[in-house]
Amino acid sequence: MAEVEDPHPDGWQAQARQSFLTAMWNMVVDEDAYTDGSPSWIESRSGGHEQGRVPGSASAAALHRILACGVNPDDLTDVVRQMQHDLIYNVCQLIDDPGLLGIGLDEDWSEQTDVRWELVTVRTARPAARAPIDGLHSSLDELDPSGRSGEPRGRPAPHRGEEHDGLVDEGSSRTDQPEGRVATAAVLTKDTEGVAVQLTMVRPGS
Template identity: 35%
Template sequence: MSTPAPDAAALLHELLLRGLWSTVIDEDAPEALQRHGGAVARMLAAGVDPHDLVDVIREAQVDTIYNVAQLIDWPDEHVAPDDACEVRLAASLAGATAQPLPELHSCLMERDPSGRAGEPRSPELRQYAMLDAGVRAQIKALAGARKFPAAALLWKRHAGGDLAAALAAVKQLAIRAG
């Protein structure tokens, strides 16, 4: 009994989705900005908050990968109607029939590693990201265990603000974490 041949279109689809998201900046590593030169280095030297810069870069990258996915899905979209050309990407393994690639853009955002479907970070998530990794882990564990008052107190101690805002923030984090 032979094993079924892998689906080349599904494999290419998966590789493209993973590859597109792999090009997006990691929000949890703003220190990676230090490797960049040019405008990024000048902005950091001028005192721009690295977290703000990461958010701007990520939003631009998410827009870009969505547009690239649409271009892969419909490469002929911007061809003049009178050119009557229809081009679609297909994939095949050696000796197999080519199969059309499933749409990328329609499922791209659900594959966002942040779990936010391409949406920007909320102020609470941004503030959370700026906390020390150990404090983040403690808050995450407390919120995951639904110990919201303890998590809120820890948040307030390290991030400041009032207790009601801290409680709302940790509850929002618990919802996002699922």
């Protein structure tokens, strides 16, 4: 089936962008999910906290050691969630434009690259068409399931010596965006209406 560039892709392109970014957020820990009074992600990764239970992996053992030191599980959730957010944000920047992360801009970079990545939505329902998806990093925080647009919970910091109440500020530095042609592709998401999302490697100017 021949595919053509859609001259008016906005509707299903936005749908595909939202589908991809929602899938990215689904990989981030759910700060509101609890199992037996503990964050669900900790329970699932640590194997539970029953007396005498042997951790099944190095990361599970590390979680047991951290919690044994008296760390608040919710604080651990906040740190992990913010790091996961920063990771998926950087992945979105990498796809939008590697230059946003400084890749390819440093003359001392050991392996200069002449390729970049492009996220493409492919409509398999007739008429078949394809269109690039951009603006991922600038749209990511709009779909934050917490409604905080990527910001941390801002739980009160503990008292240290002097009396003070502060909010934890874990803001991350941001930059902004621009584009390129295809080489390899992988289908990342597909919905029931025949719209798929592909990640493609691009050689600028080809």
